[in-house]
Amino acid sequence: xxxxxxxxxxxxxxxxxxxxxxxxxxxxxxxxxxxxxxxxxxxxxxxxxxxxxxxxxxxxxxxxxxxxxxxxxxxxxxxxxxxxxxxxxxxxxxxxxxxxxxxxxxxxxxxxxxxxxxxxxxxxxxxxxxxxxxxxxxxxxxxxxxxxxxxxxxxxxxxxxxxxxxxxxxxxxxxxxxxxxxxxxxxxxxxxxxxxxxxxxxxxxxxxxxxxxxxxxxxxxxxxxxxxxxxxxxxxxxxxxxxxxxxxxxxxxxxxxxxxxxxxxxxxxxxxxxxxxxxxxxxxxxxxxxxxxxxxxxxxxxxxxxxxxxxxxxxxxxxxxxxxxxxxxxxxxxxxxxxxxxxxxxxxxxxxxxxxxxxxxxxxxxxxxxxxxxxxxxxxxxxxxxxxxxxxxxxxxxxxxxxxxxxxxxxxxxxxxxxxxxxxxxxxxxxxxxxxxxxxxxxxxxxxxxxxxxxxxxxxxxxxxxxxxxxxxxxxxxxxxxxxxxxxxxxxxxxxxxxxxxxxxxxxxxxxxxxxxxxxxxxxxxxxxx
Amino acid sequence: xxxxxxxxxxxxxxxxxxxxxxxxxxxxxxxxxxxxxxxxxxxxxxxxxxxxxxxxxxxxxxxxxxxxxxxxxxxxxxxxxxxxxxxxxxxxxxxxxxxxxxxxxxxxxxxxxxxxxxxxxxxxxxxxxxxxxxxxxxxxxxxxxxxxxxxxxxxxxxxxxxxxxxxxxxxxxxxxxxxxxxxxxxxxxxxxxxxxxxxxxxxxxxxxxxxxxxxxxxxxxxxxxxxxxxxxxxxxxxxxxxxxxxxxxxxxxxxxxxxxxxxxxxxxxxxxxxxxxxxxxxxxxxxxxxxxxxxxxxxxxxxxxxxxxxxxxxxxxxxxxxxxxxxxxxxxxxx
Ligand SMILES: [Zn+2]
Ligand SMILES: [Zn+2]
Numbered sequence: 001x002x003x004x005x006x007x008x009x010x011x012x013x014x015x016x017x018x019x020x021x022x023x024x025x026x027x028x029x030x031x032x033x034x035x036x037x038x039x040x041x042x043x044x045x046x047x048x049x050x051x052x053x054x055x056x057x058x059x060x061x062x063x064x065x066x067x068x069x070x071x072x073x074x075x076x077x078x079x080x081x082x083x084x085x086x087x088x089x090x091x092x093x094x095x096x097x098x099x100x101x102x103x104x105x106x107x108x109x110x111x112x113x114x115x116x117x118x119x120x121x122x123x124x125x126x127x128x129x130x131x132x133x134x135x136x137x138x139x140x141x142x143x144x145x146x147x148x149x150x151x152x153x154x155x156x157x158x159x160x161x162x163x164x165x166x167x168x169x170x171x172x173x174x175x176x177x178x179x180x181x182x183x184x185x186x187x188x189x190x191x192x193x194x195x196x197x198x199x200x201x202x203x204x205x206x207x208x209x210x211x212x213x214x215x216x217x218x219x220x221x222x223x224x225x226x227x228x229x230x231x232x233x234x235x236x237x238x239x240x241x242x243x244x245x246x247x248x249x250x251x252x253x254x255x256x257x258x259x260x261x262x263x264x265x266x267x268x269x270x271x272x273x274x275x276x277x278x279x280x281x282x283x284x285x286x287x288x289x290x291x292x293x294x295x296x297x298x299x300x301x302x303x304x305x306x307x308x309x310x311x312x313x314x315x316x317x318x319x320x321x322x323x324x325x326x327x328x329x330x331x332x333x334x335x336x337x338x339x340x341x342x343x344x345x346x347x348x349x350x351x352x353x354x355x356x357x358x359x360x361x362x363x364x365x366x367x368x369x370x371x372x373x374x375x376x377x378x379x380x381x382x383x384x385x386x387x388x389x390x391x392x393x394x395x396x397x398x399x400x401x402x403x404x405x406x407x408x409x410x411x412x413x414x415x416x417x418x419x420x421x422x423x424x425x426x427x428x429x430x431x432x433x434x435x436x437x438x439x440x441x442x443x444x445x446x447x448x449x450x451x452x453x454x455x456x457x458x459x460x461x462x463x464x465x466x467x468x469x470x471x472x473x474x475x476x477x478x479x480x481x482x483x484x485x486x487x488x489x490x491x492x493x494x495x496x497x498x499x500x501x502x503x504x505x506x507x508x509x510x511x512x513x514x515x516x517x518x519x520x521x522x523x524x525x526x527x528x529x530x
Numbered sequence: 531x532x533x534x535x536x537x538x539x540x541x542x543x544x545x546x547x548x549x550x551x552x553x554x555x556x557x558x559x560x561x562x563x564x565x566x567x568x569x570x571x572x573x574x575x576x577x578x579x580x581x582x583x584x585x586x587x588x589x590x591x592x593x594x595x596x597x598x599x600x601x602x603x604x605x606x607x608x609x610x611x612x613x614x615x616x617x618x619x620x621x622x623x624x625x626x627x628x629x630x631x632x633x634x635x636x637x638x639x640x641x642x643x644x645x646x647x648x649x650x651x652x653x654x655x656x657x658x659x660x661x662x663x664x665x666x667x668x669x670x671x672x673x674x675x676x677x678x679x680x681x682x683x684x685x686x687x688x689x690x691x692x693x694x695x696x697x698x699x700x701x702x703x704x705x706x707x708x709x710x711x712x713x714x715x716x717x718x719x720x721x722x723x724x725x726x727x728x729x730x731x732x733x734x735x736x737x738x739x740x741x742x743x744x745x746x747x748x749x750x751x752x753x754x755x756x757x758x759x760x761x762x763x764x765x766x767x768x769x770x771x772x773x774x775x776x777x778x779x780x781x782x783x784x785x786x787x788x789x790x791x792x793x794x795x796x797x798x799x800x801x802x803x804x805x806x807x808x809x810x811x812x813x814x815x816x817x818x819x820x821x822x823x824x825x826x827x828x829x830x831x832x833x834x835x836x837x838x839x840x841x842x843x844x845x846x847x848x849x850x851x852x853x854x855x856x857x858x859x860x861x862x863x864x865x
Contacts, residue, residue: 012791015798067669068842074835075670084791088670136791419792450796462853467834 003031004039004101005134011150020150024158033185034102040188041180042146043155045250050144051111052119054082057142060120061086064127077470080419083139087132097129105180108141153391163189168203171390176200177244177252199244199252201235202272202318202326203390206248207380207397214361214381214400224330224384225356225364227376228399229313230288231278232295236260236312236350238271239322245277245312253277256297257310259349266348267340270322274388275314275353282346285313285375288500289488313353314341315380318388326388333388371402372529377485378402404483404501405529407517408508411478412438414460415471417445417453424450425457425472428504430482432495434519438476441495441522447483447504456507479516481506487522487529495519497526534610534630535637535659537827537850542637542661546630547610549578551637554853561612563639564623565590565704568853578605580614582650583622585733586704601650617641618652619807620705621739627655636821637661642806643813646676646709648739652817660823661850665808665865666786667828667836673786673810679803680713686782686801687718691758696776700765700783700799703727705807707762708734710784711742720756722747724763724772753777768799786810786865808865818845 010023028036041047058076062069067089076085099107107126111119123142130138140146156174160167173188176197217223233248234257243264245254254260257277267273279290290308294300317337318326325333334355341352356379358364368379378401386396409430417426427445431438448456456478466473483505490498536543541553549559556573563569563579565586570579572591579587581598588594599605601624604613609631614624619640626637636657645651683699690697701707703726711721711731721744723731728746735741745756747763753776767773768781783799786806794802809817818826818840826847828837833849840847 013794013802014800016800019800065669068839071669071835071839075668078668078832079670079790080792085670088672088789419790420796422790422792423787464851469834 001097001099001101001104001130001134001137003027004035005131005137007039008137009133017154020154021158021161024150024155025161028159028162032100032102034180035100037180037183037185037188038101038105040155040159040174040185042141043150044152044174045146046179047144047146048105048108048141049112050142051108052123052142054143056116056120057082057086057123057139060124061090061127064124065089065091078416078418078422080417080422083143084136086139087136090127090135093127093129093131093135095129096131097126104138105141159189165189168390171203172200175203175250198239198242199237201237201244201246201250202274202324202388204233204235204248204274205389205397206392207399208392208394210381210398210400214364217381217398220358220361220364222384224334224382225358225367226315226353226380226382227356227371227374228378228380228401229276229278229285229353230375230377231276231285231291231313234275234277234312235318236263236271236273236275236314237319238264238267238269241269256294256300258300258305259310260312262349263312266344267350268321270319271340272317272319273312273314273337273350274316274318275312275350277310277312279308280311280351287375287488288486310349312350314350315353316388329385329387330382331384334384368400368402404485404505405487405525406481406483406505407432407522407525408479408511408515409441409482410438410476410513410516411474411480412440412476413471414456414474421450421453423457424453425460426453428480430480431476432517432519432522433513439495439519441493441497441519442482442484442499442502444480444482444502444504448507452507476513479508479511479513480504481508487526489526489530495522497522497530534628534633535635535661541852542850544607544610544628544630547607547612547628549607549610549612550574551626551628552639559607561614561626562587563617563626563637564620566620566640566702569639578612580622580624582737583624585737586622586730589729589733615655616650616653618643618645618649621649621708621734621737623649623705625655627657633658635659635661636823638663638817640665640808641817642809643817644673644676646712646807648709648712649705649807654817654820656822658823659825659827660818660821661827661829662814662818663808664814664828664831664833664836666806666810667814667832667839669811671786671789671810672812673789673806674804676713676805679805680715683710683713683782683784683803684715684718686780687714687760690760690780691719693780695778695780696753696757697760698768698773698776698779698781699760699762700768700781701727701762701785702807703764704730706784706805707731708739708741709807710762710805711744714742714760716742719758719760720745722751722756722759722761724761724767726764727762747775751775806865 007023007027011020062072076082079085156170157167160170177199235246237244243260245257245260247253278285294308317333320336356367371378381398381400383396409432411428412431413429414425415427417424429440429443431440460474463475464472482502484499484502486500488498540555540557542551549561550557551561552563552569553560558575560574561578565583570587577594577596584596584598599614601616604611611629613627617623617625617639628635634657636655640663643652687697701710707727723744723746725746731741781799782801783797784803784805787793788802789804824846826840826845827850829850829852837847837849
């Protein structure tokens, strides 16, 4: 575990990509194959099964550290990470362990086979022999979530360097449903059989937001435009008579969308389609909140299947008749996609995401303005001559989203942040005016710079009217522009509305409170965009 | 409570002696715990502080009317008897003891209970009512020993030298910077200081505090001539244009906040060292116990949570709103 903890520290303590990649490369050159495989698994979101609940961990830590449970919870809400909170409150270790990462994982796997009371004994013993960083990592493994700020991209780059292979090849090899139990380092990274895994998806190509005018992209006839759908990105893999649906986060979501099973009736084996999963009313997507009801469910009740049926809006063809098409230009992939999908009946679970017709950029600008009517967030622009790349790359794919909706609101409550911003006030509640009243309607906690957060923190400290536990009511004074992506009726909220992705887009130093928007303004937005 | 001290809009006030302690609005008579900007503010008519604290206050506040007092010396002000006792926070820092008609209060200012080898070591003072800070009043804040941190610090510096980089360490220019200088191993290389730090060094040296040799980074400073060195600078100087003259650098940041991974990451220094001039969780609780006080007033930091805990374990504790903490850019995250 020491080597893994040292690697983590080297990565975590530096802000420089080069330092991180070097540390990872060195590790991949020196660690044992088993440790390497587990490191790859962990950094790509795979992890051992959880053997204890976080409730149990909290209770045990509270007991060992002699810190009452409520105080542990308060600390957790400030630190922002349970594994870290527990690692920090526990007393220092009294012995040291020499177990490797793989051995610790075996320890966790074995834990699952033990009686609950024995599990506790084992974990307390582990805590007493690990240094704080090791303990933090151990807790991370225990609690499941292993997001520790190492992007899969960096890991892949370092791994490619260490084994002297092409980065894109490594990316592809790491996709799919493998676990350290089903593969070895040799078979996953080194052996020459990329089709070993029938379910393996291709790395997604991700677009950047277009920051310029579309005219700067050059000739309009070299570009394809589509609606940018407000669903979840999905890749449908049909191979060996089976279907698999992957989310962009590389999560297998096949069971959440049983509708896709029928795609096998319509499409040939050896087909991989990139598209957007949306809830579909027969003619249009239904709005993201409908789809949201589906995402949270591992199994879908019949009624929900009827209320929010899902389809895949297909926009790219990555594999055709078992052939990897990604190096072909989009024109060619698109033609093949259309030939495949266009003939399908209306009730097929896959439909074509249409390419928009436009003769000049201005016509596209006009169409973009109507995106909300089409239940879209804006447009996607794709270079017709470009191959399908892996990851987020500039140049050939652009998202051209609509400008967000905005409203000017008054800050009325403030709460301290956690994690990165543990000692700053960052979580605010905003209100619109209604006569002499202020009606709270949304919370927002992002969008300001660290310098602005520092400034508002000092102001909050001096302008607190009342405290309700961690929440401070402040003098209504500061006006912020709140940007958001959508607005809906919500009986659960006092104001009657709920915003989608609200954030602070601007601190309106120039606006007095009397010029903030009103409840009537908010209701008018609900009428127009709700 | 009889009210030997009361909490007012201007700060902590003693009616019997007609003076304030660390007030944040201009007053006639101010007793000052220590020279940090959130405690020693400008604009008061008269200042009282330890002999050791005054030189820095004069440097920072200019021409003030001041009176010095020795640690432990008793002074009658009106009907109050006042004395100052080491707080272990920075050189010259004090807790202020106020006695009125047998009722004893202690205002801690900022304090730490472990000896840092530079500041006058903390002395517990018995009292009935204790006004404590709680900057790090959460059980996640416990400090590693100074010797352990010194080892890490010197190792990092030596690694930087081996990598051909200049180590640059961000710290408060008063207190923390000098403490770090004393923790460094001068056999590794030269210690260089930002002029803000060096100004404080000069004042403290003149008072007789023993500090290692330093080289001030002035206008005409030649970085090439001082390879393998470490630079100590205020936090704001890290990553600024000023830092460019050193070529390739590795940045470190020293503060109690570095205990939290999230804040280490926000700081975006290459290394975070957990070293604070404030008491950690264990220090706060042990000191509160040592005072024998029954009434505890909690100022800056995680006041609500810390107060609730004190009440749960048998003290009569309450939060006192103050304006201490984070008044200037320099102090942000640096505690
Ligand atoms: Zn201080
Ligand atoms: Zn302070």
